[in-house]
Amino acid sequence: MSQERLLRLGLAISAPLLALVAAFAITSLVLIAAGDPVGEVWSTILSVPASRNFANIVNNATVLYLSGIAVAVGFRMNLFNIGVDGQYRVAAFIAAVVAGEAWLPGHLNTVLAIAAAMLAGAMWAGIAGLLRATRGVSEVISTIMLNFIATGLVAYFLRKAAVRTPGSNTLATKEIPEGSRIPNISIGDGPGQDLYGFLVIAAVVGFAYWFLLNRTRFGFDLRATGQSGTAAVASGINVRRMTIAAMLISGAVAGLVGMPILFGSAYSYGSTFQSGLGFAGIAIALLGRNNPIGIAVGALLFAYLNEQSNPLQILVGVSPDIVAITQGTIVLTVVISYEVVRRFGIRLEQQAVARALTEPPPARPSSPNEEVSA
Amino acid sequence: MSTSAPVAETATPGDLAVRLRGIGKRFPGVIANDNVNIDVRRGTIHAIVGENGAGKSTLMKILYGVQAPDSGTIEIGGRSVSLGSPADAIRAGVGMVFQHFMLADNLTVLENVVLGAEKLHGIGAAARTEILRISDAYGLDVDPDKLVEELGVGARQRIEILKVLYRGARVIILDEPTAVLVPQEVDELFGNLRELKSEGLSVIFISHKLDEVLSVADEITVIRRGTTVTTVEDPSGVTARELAELMVGSELPSPSTDASTVTDEVLLHVENLCLPSKEGRPLLDAISFDIHRGEVLGIAGVEGNGQAELVEAIMGMREHATGVVRLADLDLSTLSTRERRESGVGYIPEDRHRHGLLLDSPLWENRVLGHQGRPPSARHGLIDKGGARRDTERIIEEYDVRTPGPDVLARALSGGNQQKLIVGREMSGDPVLLIAAHPTRGVDVGAQAAIWTHIKEARKKGLAVLLISADLDELIGLSDRIEVILRGSLVGEFDPSEVTPQQLGSAMTGAGENA
Numbered sequence: 080m081s082q083e084r085l086l087r088l089g090l091a092i093s094a095p096l097l098a099l100v101a102a103f104a105i106t107s108l109v110l111i112a113a114g115d116p117v118g119e120v121w122s123t124i125l126s127v128p129a130s131r132n133f134a135n136i137v138n139n140a141t142v143l144y145l146s147g148i149a150v151a152v153g154f155r156m157n158l159f160n161i162g163v164d165g166q167y168r169v170a171a172f173i174a175a176v177v178a179g180e181a182w183l184p185g186h187l188n189t190v191l192a193i194a195a196a197m198l199a200g201a202m203w204a205g206i207a208g209l210l211r212a213t214r215g216v217s218e219v220i221s222t223i224m225l226n227f228i229a230t231g232l233v234a235y236f237l238r239k240a241a242v243r244t245p246g247s248n249t250l251a252t253k254e255i256p257e258g259s260r261i262p263n264i265s266i267g268d269g270p271g272q273d274l275y276g277f278l279v280i281a282a283v284v285g286f287a288y289w290f291l292l293n294r295t296r297f298g299f300d301l302r303a304t305g306q307s308g309t310a311a312v313a314s315g316i317n318v319r320r321m322t323i324a325a326m327l328i329s330g331a332v333a334g335l336v337g338m339p340i341l342f343g344s345a346y347s348y349g350s351t352f353q354s355g356l357g358f359a360g361i362a363i364a365l366l367g368r369n370n371p372i373g374i375a376v377g378a379l380l381f382a383y384l385n386e387q388s389n390p391l392q393i394l395v396g397v398s399p400d401i402v403a404i405t406q407g408t409i410v411l412t413v414v415i416s417y418e419v420v421r422r423f424g425i426r427l428e429q430q431a432v433a434r435a436l437t438e439p440p441p442a443r444p445s446s447p448n449e450e451v452s453a
Numbered sequence: 454m455s456t457s458a459p460v461a462e463t464a465t466p467g468d469l470a471v472r473l474r475g476i477g478k479r480f481p482g483v484i485a486n487d488n489v490n491i492d493v494r495r496g497t498i499h500a501i502v503g504e505n506g507a508g509k510s511t512l513m514k515i516l517y518g519v520q521a522p523d524s525g526t527i528e529i530g531g532r533s534v535s536l537g538s539p540a541d542a543i544r545a546g547v548g549m550v551f552q553h554f555m556l557a558d559n560l561t562v563l564e565n566v567v568l569g570a571e572k573l574h575g576i577g578a579a580a581r582t583e584i585l586r587i588s589d590a591y592g593l594d595v596d597p598d599k600l601v602e603e604l605g606v607g608a609r610q611r612i613e614i615l616k617v618l619y620r621g622a623r624v625i626i627l628d629e630p631t632a633v634l635v636p637q638e639v640d641e642l643f644g645n646l647r648e649l650k651s652e653g654l655s656v657i658f659i660s661h662k663l664d665e666v667l668s669v670a671d672e673i674t675v676i677r678r679g680t681t682v683t684t685v686e687d688p689s690g691v692t693a694r695e696l697a698e699l700m701v702g703s704e705l706p707s708p709s710t711d712a713s714t715v716t717d718e719v720l721l722h723v724e725n726l727c728l729p730s731k732e733g734r735p736l737l738d739a740i741s742f743d744i745h746r747g748e749v750l751g752i753a754g755v756e757g758n759g760q761a762e763l764v765e766a767i768m769g770m771r772e773h774a775t776g777v778v779r780l781a782d783l784d785l786s787t788l789s790t791r792e793r794r795e796s797g798v799g800y801i802p803e804d805r806h807r808h809g810l811l812l813d814s815p816l817w818e819n820r821v822l823g824h825q826g827r828p829p830s831a832r833h834g835l836i837d838k839g840g841a842r843r844d845t846e847r848i849i850e851e852y853d854v855r856t857p858g859p860d861v862l863a864r865a866l867s868g869g870n871q872q873k874l875i876v877g878r879e880m881s882g883d884p885v886l887l888i889a890a891h892p893t894r895g896v897d898v899g900a901q902a903a904i905w906t907h908i909k910e911a912r913k914k915g916l917a918v919l920l921i922s923a924d925l926d927e928l929i930g931l932s933d934r935i936e937v938i939l940r941g942s943l944v945g946e947f948d949p950s951e952v953t954p955q956q957l958g959s960a961m962t963g964a965g966e967n968a
Contacts, residue, residue, distance in 0.1 A: 296825045296834050303822060306811045312770055313800065313808040314823035315791025425864060432865045433479075435857035 086427070094420040095366055095373070098412040099380075105412075106405040110397070119395040124387045124402070131271040132386050138274060139382035140375075141281045141339050142353070146360025147367060147374040148288050149200075149333035153218075154369050155292055156305040156325040158211070162222025163333040164357025165229030166203045170196035171337030172233045172252070175348030176240050178341070179253030188259040189342065196334040203229065204330025205323065212319040218326065226357075237350065251349030261342040277339035284332060285371040291328075301325055333357065362410040368417065381406060469531065470495045470624050470655035471516070471547075476525035478511055485511040487680045489525065493624065493672075498646055498656045500666040503676035503700055509659050512676070513626050516657075517549045518542035529624065548617030549626040554609050556601045563597035566616050573619065587618050591648045607638035611645065625649065626657045631665055643669045663693040664958070675699040678899075693954065697926050714747035715933050719781075720917035721767075721886050726776035728762050728941075736762040737774070738941040744886070744917035749908065751932030751949065752921045755961050759941040760921045761803055764890050767919070768800055769793045780886060795826055799879035803890035803921070805868070809875045812864040816856060819863050820845040820878055827882060848877030853903060869900025876907050887911050890921040905931060925954040939963050 103121075110117045128136060146163055153160035160166075174196035181188050207225060210216035241250040263273035292298035304311040304321045311318055336356050337348075345352060363381055367373030388402035471493040478486040486508045493499040503509045514520045516527065518536030527534055529545045536542045539549070556565050566584055567576045574580040581597050588595040593611045601609065610630060617625050627646075631639045646656050646669060660666050666673060666688075673685040675696065682699055685691050721744040728737035737759050744750045754760050766774035769790040778785040785793050794800065800823070802808035810819050821830040821841050829840035845859035852873045856866055863871060872892065879887065889908060893901040908931055912918055922928045928935055928949070935947040937960040945960045 294835050296831050296836060299818075299821060299825050299831075299836050302814075303811055306813060307807065309804075309807040310809065310811055310822065312790070313768070313802050314825070315789065315794045316825075317789065317791075425862070428862055428865045432857060432861055 087424070090420055090424045090427075091368070094416045095368070095377075095413060097416040097420070098366070098409055101412040101416065102405055102408040105408045106401065109404055110401065115397045115401075116395055120391065120397050120401065123391055123394050124384065126387065128383070128386060130267055134266060134272055134274055136379065136382045136386045137278065138339065138343070139385060140378040141275050141278050142336060142356055143359050143363055143378040143381055144281050144375055145284060145332060145336045145339075146356045147363035147378055148284055148360075148371070149329050149336065150357075150360045150364040151367070151369040151374060152288065152292075152329040152332060153325060154305075154364055156301050156321065157308075158208075158305075158322065158325055158329070159219045160204060160207070160222055160326065160329045160333070161219055161361065162204060162207060162225045162229075162357070163329070163336065163360050164355065165222070165226035166200040166330045166333035167336035167357055168233050168352070168354070169203045169229045170200040170334030171341055171352060172237065172240075172348045173199040174334075174338065175252040175255070175341055178255040178259055179347060181256050181259060185258040188256070189261065192255075192259070192342075193335070193338055196338060197331040198334070200334025201327040201331040204326045204333060208323040208326025208330075211326070212322040234350075237348070241349075249349050249351055251347040251351075253347065255342065255346045259342075260346060261339075263343055273343075275339040275343035277343055280335070281339070284335065285375065288332075289371045297324075333360075336360070359406075362406060362413075365410055366413050468494050470529065471657070472528040472531075473512075473516070474526045474528075476512065476515060476522045476527070478508075478515060478520065478522050485679055486515070486522070487678075489676070489679070489681050491674050491681060491684070493655050493657060495655055496650050496653045497671040498650055498658055498669055500658045500660060500670035500673045501676060502660060502663065502666055502673060502696060507676045507700070508679035509676055510628065511679075513549065513628060513657070513659060516542070517547060517626060543620050543622065546621060546623040547626065548620060548622030548624070550610065550613040550617060550628065550630060552629045554613055556609055556612060558600070558602040560601060561597065562595055562599050562601060562604075562612055565601055565612060566597070566619050570616075570620050573621075583619065584615065587615055591618065591652065592645060605638075607634060607641060610634070610638075610642065614645065614649075622654075624655045624657065626659070628659050630658070631660065631662060639665065663696045664955070667691070667693060667696070713933060714913055714915070716746040716748075716915075718746040719743045720746050721919065722777070722779040723767065724777040724779075726763070726766055726774060726778065728759075728766055728771055728774045734940070736941050737766060740776070740938075740941075740943055742936060742943065744919060746885075746915045746917060747912055748934065749912050749918040749920055749932045751928040751935040752919065752938055753925060753928050753935055753947075753957050753961055754938035756923055758938050758961075760890070760938055762941070763938065764800075764803070764888055764919070764921060767793075767888065768798070791826060794823055797883065797885040799882075799884035799887040799916075801872075801875055801879050801887070801889040801892050803894070805871055805875055810863045810871060813862055815860045815862055816849075816854075816866075816874060817842045817845040817859040819874065820848065820859070820881075823878070824882060844881065848874060848881070852877035852907070869896035872896045873900055873903060876904055880907065880911060884916060886917045886919070888919045888921075891923060892920070893922075893924070893927060925957050929954065929957075937961055 107117050110120055146167070149163045150160055174192040177195045178188055178192035183191050203225060204222070207218045207221040210221050211218045237250055237252070240252050242253050243250070261276040263276055264278065265273050292302060300311070300316045300321055303314065304316055304318055308318055337352065340353055341348065359381055363374055363377040366377035366380070367375070384402045384405060388399035391397045391399045391401065469492050471491065473489055473491040476486050476489040489512055491501070501509055501512070511520065515522045516536070518539045518541045521537065527536065529547060534541070534545050536545065557568070560568070563581055563584060567574070567580045574583045584595065584597045587593065593615055595608070595611055595615055601612065604612070614625065630642060634642060646658070649656055658666070658670060670688055673688055673696065675682040675685070677700055724741045726737055726740040727735055730736045740763060742750065752760055752763065762771065765771045767778055769785065769788060776786070780796055780798065783796055785796065788796070806812060811822060817838070821836060824830040825836070829837060829844045831837055832840070842859050848854060849856060849859065854866070854873045854877065855870050866874070876892065887908070892904050892908065896904065905927070908918060908920065920928065920931055929952065932949045935949050935952065935957065936943045937945045937947065937957065939961060944963070947957060947960070
């Protein structure tokens with residue numbers, strides 16, 4: 080039993096490791112082909128981060144983690160929510176406006192703004208869910224479209240809602256009053272030593288995701304639908320309702336993606352607000368195999384690569400974009416290696432079952448061939 | 454007659470087109486073939502019969518080089534061969550016509566035939582001449598310039614046969630060739646097969662339709678549980694019933710052994726159940742019937758006449774179904790599938806992989822499936838893993854599911870054990886109605902007997918059972934009453950203690966007096 084668990088754990092870990100090794104190898108090939116110093120690039124990237132960089136890594140990972148969880152909710156139901164990117168931007172904008180207006184005092188304002196963000200994200204994703212459930216429109220297509228619409232919509236309304244700070248070209252919403260910000264957790268003295276307070280909320284979201292998916296009936300329905308829509312229908316699951324519910328939850332979590340930045344460092348939504356977080360979430364959810372711990376590891380890895388690649392240009396004269404190649408390759412290799420490991424695991428299991436069954440079976444209460452006695 | 458008998462060694466090796474000795478093939482968890490011995494003589498039609506899951510298709514895949522046997526020898530035309538791929542088999546003179554045709558609709562007959570065999574006679578006039586020569590020689594009546602999409606099923610099958618002949622096959626394997634044909638086409642096919650054998654070719658004919666086998670085959674080999682049981686050298690000396698008994702090993706359930714438990718209390722009342730289709734003719738047309746406590750109602754019919762739709766309409770899986778479905782005093786008509794299940798309906802779906810299981814989930818999660826809302830699987834909206842696991846262990850024990858434990862993935866089990874798990878699950882939670890759609894399809898004979906026993910037990914416990922099956926012996930053996938479904942309507946009611954499979958068969962095709 081414990082040996083079996085060990086084997087499963089080993090298989091679960093070997094897949095992402097295999098993928099990472101392959102991705103690093105491919106990146107090295109690119110470096111070699113371009114004539115860049117392979118050794119120096121890796122020694123820069125794989126060095127131990129300074130504590131200032133450490134805070135950056137954790138903060139960036141917090142944001143990516145939420146994005147990964149949002150995507151993973153969809154994945155567990157076989158829904159490909161590519162629209163996390165649009166969802167978090169719409170949500171962050173609305174939250175910034177709500178928080179900036181400060182209709183409620185102090186942290187009540189924070190709670191209201193976060194709730195507004197989740198609602199906005201859920202609604203934006205819900206459009207795709209509704210289209211899928213009622214008209215069979217592929218959520219891949221509709222969420223991609225909605226990303227473009229989100230970009231335009233937010234840019235348009237930002238111009239209306241923005242306040243112009245004198246002497247600056249950037250457009251941004253009203254700044255969040257100090258009493259409504261989320262305090263940072265300091266891990267050292269000096270600047271750049273602060274972790275987002277939202278880290279705690281992200282951890283809670285991770286736990287809630289795990290609990291909802293693995294412990295509740297709703298989560299079971301969601302996973303069952305993801306594995307086999309036909310079996311789900313036969314078991315009495317309303318697949319349409321589950322499709323909409325899964326998209327709403329995925330969108331609500333996506334709504335949280337921009338919150339650490341909004342309440343922890345930016346304090347307003349502007350044209351420079353970090354973008355592309357939703358796409359990274361897809362890669363991270365794949366890498367973390369939709370597992371809350373795995374996604375955390377994936378988020379940390381991506382944040383680490385991002386942070387460590389920054390000095391590449393200065394130190395070894397290589398563009399930090401090389402890391403984007405690594406990250407992109409990881410997504411490909413991860414998909415392949417999971418499939419390889421999955422097949423291998425199934426074969427192992429079938430063999431184990433066959434072995435267990437060729438041993439003389441234990442005495443059974445009744446023989447299957449016996450007729451029913453009257 | 455039901456015990457294993459060695460194949461009679463009467464034929465001299467020179468007569469033999471195919472000689473299989475001691476063929477064995479194991480898959481994880483299941484022995485597909487074990488010590489299979491078959492002699493196919495030149496110029497004969499040799500039928501191989503056996504139930505679903507008996508190992509026929511594995512054996513044919515071995516003979517066609519798709520799978521390599523673990524043990525045993527294959528001789529073709531007196532020479533020992535080792536077949537590593539279908540290309541090897543074709544070179545050795547073995548061709549196969551699959552149940553599902555492999556033709557490109559948008560190409561002509563000629564193009565389809567030469568596709569992949571361009572080296573033989575080119576793709577032009579020589580190929581056309583050869584096709585016409587084969588077509589004439591065996592009476593296949595093939596026009597090489599027709600587009601395949603313009604042809605009917607029977608003609609397509611003849612092209613498949615022609616393709617095999619074109620590649621020089623002397624032994625032709627036909628896998629369930631009549632499954633897709635209407636009766637007239639079956640007669641034409643049999644005519645073609647007789648032409649083939651008169652030209653000295655050998656045909657291996659796989660089927661479980663015993664009447665057809667008896668009418669066309671020169672020799673019949675029966676396969677049961679992966680091994681050859683016997684070879685019948687004179688088909689005129691056996692009946693379909695005797696063959697069926699050989700196939701299942703004298704385990705045909707006999708209704709006379711069980712006293713009737715039918716009561717007059719109606720448990721399932723179906724009235725005027727209709728299901729429209731987009732094409733016009735309704736899928737279900739005003740179906741009404743009652744099932745009483747302790748009664749098994751069997752539904753007989755040629756596949757595709759509305760059986761699947763009937764089951765799904767009763768389960769609430771068909772949105773547009775109209776009519777009344779009442780379980781005891783409860784009107785199910787407007788309830789969801791889950792509410793119907795929870796009000797006491799157990800459902801063994803027709804396709805266990807698509808509808809019955811989560812293949813990549815452990816057994817205990819499969820125990821939860823369909824029972825998400827009730828103990829022991831769930832409590833207060835939460836999944837009760839401990840309770841579900843314990844109850845899975847109970848099912849494994851009581852229903853003899855051969856597995857190391859409840860944490861194994863469903864995919865790792867053999868079909869029979871998967872099905873026993875489903876039966877055990879659906880009998881949990883005290884159902885009052887059991888809907889069993891093809892409950893023993895594709896399971897080994899041991900599991901089949903066990904499932905029959907469980908259905909009888911359910912009936913004895915006072916459940917109403919709706920049994921859908923393509924296996925007429927199963928229907929006759931288990932049912933208290935049989936209704937025949939044809940084109941979405943119930944067209945006749947039979948008493949299983951009096952009806953013969955032949956009478957049922959003609960009612961099912963609409964040829965009987967009850968049609």
